[in-house]
Amino acid sequence: MNRFFTVLKTELKLSFRGMDMIIFALCIPAVAAVILGAVYGNRAAAPGAEYSFLEQSFGALSTIAVCAGGVMGLPLLISDYRQKRILKRYKVTPASPAFLLAVWVAIYAVYSLLSLALVFGILSLFFGCRFRGSFGIFLITYILVMLSMFSIGLMVGGVAPDMKTASVTASVLYFPMLIFSGATLPYEVMPPALQKAADYLPLTQGIKLLKASSLGFPMESVWMPIAAMLTVMIICGGIAVRFFKWE
Numbered sequence: 086m087n088r089f090f091t092v093l094k095t096e097l098k099l100s101f102r103g104m105d106m107i108i109f110a111l112c113i114p115a116v117a118a119v120i121l122g123a124v125y126g127n128r129a130a131a132p133g134a135e136y137s138f139l140e141q142s143f144g145a146l147s148t149i150a151v152c153a154g155g156v157m158g159l160p161l162l163i164s165d166y167r168q169k170r171i172l173k174r175y176k177v178t179p180a181s182p183a184f185l186l187a188v189w190v191a192i193y194a195v196y197s198l199l200s201l202a203l204v205f206g207i208l209s210l211f212f213g214c215r216f217r218g219s220f221g222i223f224l225i226t227y228i229l230v231m232l233s234m235f236s237i238g239l240m241v242g243g244v245a246p247d248m249k250t251a252s253v254t255a256s257v258l259y260f261p262m263l264i265f266s267g268a269t270l271p272y273e274v275m276p277p278a279l280q281k282a283a284d285y286l287p288l289t290q291g292i293k294l295l296k297a298s299s300l301g302f303p304m305e306s307v308w309m310p311i312a313a314m315l316t317v318m319i320i321c322g323g324i325a326v327r328f329f330k331w332e
Contacts, residue, residue: 092180092188100192106158110150110196111203117269118146118204122212130273136300138271139214143205144223144295145267148230150200152268152288154193155234156241157259162189163242164251173332182243182329190235197231218301226298230291233314236321237287243325262288287317 100106121142130141166172175185208214216223237258245251264270265279266288272280283289290310297307 088179089184089188092185093191096188096192097195100196106154106193106196109153109158110193110200113153114146114149114200114204115207117149118207119211121146122208122214127213136217137214139208139212140217140300141273141296142271143208143214143216144299145269145271145292146204146208147201147227147295148234148266148268148288148292149263150197151231151234151291152259152263152266154196155231155236155238156262157238157255158193159189159235159238160242160245160251160255161248163239164245164248167330167332168248170332172330176331183326186239186243186325186329190232190239193235194231197227201227216299218297218299222304223295223298226294229311229314229318230288230294232322233287233291233318236318236325239325240321243329246330262286265289267292287313290314 122139125138125142127137127139130136130138134141163172166175172185205214205216209216238255241254241258242251245254262268265275265283266272266286267275267283268288272283272289272292275283290313294307294310294314296302297304
């Protein structure tokens, strides 16, 4: 355990120096929350709805950092370490692929949780957004969505032969999910055809879970999204560990 926290501390320092996740995981979600708050204020999500558009959008905004870190950040970090032969040096240590992947997941989890707190703080303090569901259920759901998205990034970074391949693959996965899953463009304002296409994206299912838990909707109707998140996490995480490339 001491070894884990030692490596985690070192990797966190390197991450802070890079500033990429500070910008994409903290600044961009905060800016998006301010823009949506300024545009919609306390406007109801729909005629007669008891919750506001911002309260409905909170779950989606909270996934921007998850998507940035898991689908884009992790593949680039791992492939960069491989290209610089840092992984080759790790290979001669007792560190296993599972150990290293766990460290990197912990780092991006820190960013995601900080982003979650920052977005909710902005929406609640400045725009009167309230949390209507169970925070405990929401947090469990958030962790499930986070691990599912991170597993995709671990898979891409773990098996990509070079940084160029990892970058292209991550971009192909990242931008459609960021735009069409509901994380930035609200799912409710999409045309029906686009909604049907977006439903095939795993992050769309994750956002549906987060909306249901944050607004206090009945959870009986979310078994399909839960199954989708667990399936992605198990398959992608298993591939990342099993076929991890050191060099």
